[in-house]
Amino acid sequence: MITRPQRSARGERSGTIQSVERAVAVLKLFGEAEPELGVTELARRLKLHKSTVSRLLSTLESGGFVQQDPLSGRYRLGLQLATLAGLALTQYEFRDIARPLLQELATRSGETITLSVLDGDVAVNIEQALAPNPVKHLGWIGRRLPLHCTAAGKPLLAFLPAAQIDRLLSRPLERFTARTVTNPMLLRRELEHVHAQGFAIAQEEYEVELSAAGAPVRDHRGEVVASITVSGPSFRLPLQRMVELGGAVRATADRISAQLGHRPAGAAVMATTRPHAQTREALPAAPVTRTPAGPGRAVGVAGRAGGAKGVRRPQVGIAGPVFGS
Amino acid sequence: MITRPQRSARGERSGTIQSVERAVAVLKLFGEAEPELGVTELARRLKLHKSTVSRLLSTLESGGFVQQDPLSGRYRLGLQLATLAGLALTQYEFRDIARPLLQELATRSGETITLSVLDGDVAVNIEQALAPNPVKHLGWIGRRLPLHCTAAGKPLLAFLPAAQIDRLLSRPLERFTARTVTNPMLLRRELEHVHAQGFAIAQEEYEVELSAAGAPVRDHRGEVVASITVSGPSFRLPLQRMVELGGAVRATADRISAQLGHRPAGAAVMATTRPHAQTREALPAAPVTRTPAGPGRAVGVAGRAGGAKGVRRPQVGIAGPVFGS
DNA sequence: GACGCCGTTGCGCATGGCGCAACGGCGACG
């Protein structure tokens, strides 16, 4: 059984609901390598009875979270997830600010540009711009990347509070390729480089044949809220080119930071910890919420999505600086 | 109580799990207008006890499906949904084929271009290209649109099997603006226009100040699997311009259809019904699955995501035609 | 300091979720 019963001889209550935990576990089993799974296989992996899994899937299907292939009887993730994801991403309003700058850099560099935020202990892509280049890196929004060996993760890791860095580096660092840095001392040295030169480089540390450079994006308080990476196939990106692109991605990150109200200064570079943040994992990407905003809603549009009561208004936006001036 | 108990005096069993249904219902309450909700408000709307909702949220938070604002105590949708959505979208492999063509049309037209598929009785956006235009329509991936009054929905509706169209039009058509067509006879006439001219137009039928034109995308069998729309603020899009853009979006849809192997012919224009499809709601966007493919994975890359055992390979793709020469 | 509202948690109880057994469907095999 994959989840401890909520009660163990009345000894411990976890405060969560077993059936919902199981449903979540079912959803998380679908992956890049296996977009389609059957009841029996899911049951085997979760060590549950297949009737249990069948009912879980039936319920998730009713909600649109999975859909069953009528021919094979196997299941896939459903589009209701895309709807909820679209809504989830709306909290990162700086995506709208960043998007044109990402696209500009993608066009200039000929490589893929990605915007990522910290989610727990991993980096998650929340926006992406592709270059008009037939051979390119195809990441995807929602993809989760480890912090210690990716160009998206290192800038996020470097500016975390020291205690959090200590906690993350106290656990074994997973090796993904022959080039993955798994020695915490060596990684700490790399994080110092990120501080010094303002960007990180990762060449085939997480995926062979892929190289990337990433830089931190800061908000008006100087906190790192995201990272931007430029990535592409290694054959096209020797170290010298990586250094050039590192500078370019840092410049773009600085432009976005400026639009978020960041004023570069020595003191501001240091990450600050907000009150209460430590009661939960610090989330540099904590959403800025002032007015309710719909997904894709450009900043600056007043009032609720849909406008006046009974009148639906589209999300028509004006891109550009939001803070200051 | 929002869900009938699984048993009603042993009378009827629905085969689903009440707790999971409730968790799904909680997630679905978050919307564009209200990205953040509290326990008490959710409980009120679902007619559940707030301790029940609190435990549901706690479980969903453990899975990353929601996250709690440590300051306000309120909840928002979490990024784990973006990860699952990214995986869900991978089944629509023609997104990769369509993407450069969408971007090209966005640049040429100066307006937003969106790719949508049918999901149940609604259209859902699965890809989008924005123009480098400061004032533009900001839709979002995952957004759900009604079929009867949107440029994305009408091309999908027009080519459904007649029985399914009858079923959809037998229910009252919801009015969203003063211009929404709610008379089924008038809508049928519009669907005939879609057949005749190959694209649909919707001017402020779903959202005021927004106009759009959409055309169907067909696969190699001639079935409509998606629609493409061009959309923008109405002040910039008088009817003549809409007609021009309608032709442009149809031409792009035809190019994508050609890359999917569609050969235009009189007979092929008629939608065909696949065997067994009628045992479930017809899904013109049924995923094409031949090799397991990761999100963003370009067609043509052999083997599983991550390549050989123990070696992680990035999603580097070659864009361009996949079917035929 | 009192009040009201929030989200959380301990607890007893009723019911919903579970596993078991059996079913029908489907593809492979001889």
Add this chain to the structure above:
DNA sequence: CGTCGCCGTTGCGCCATGCGCAACGGCGTC
């Protein structure tokens, strides 16, 4: 064509879980 094996689904009895209630601590307001 009949048999076999595996799939996903469903009826059923049992009990472990999920539920609502009551009470709690925290926080903002007056």
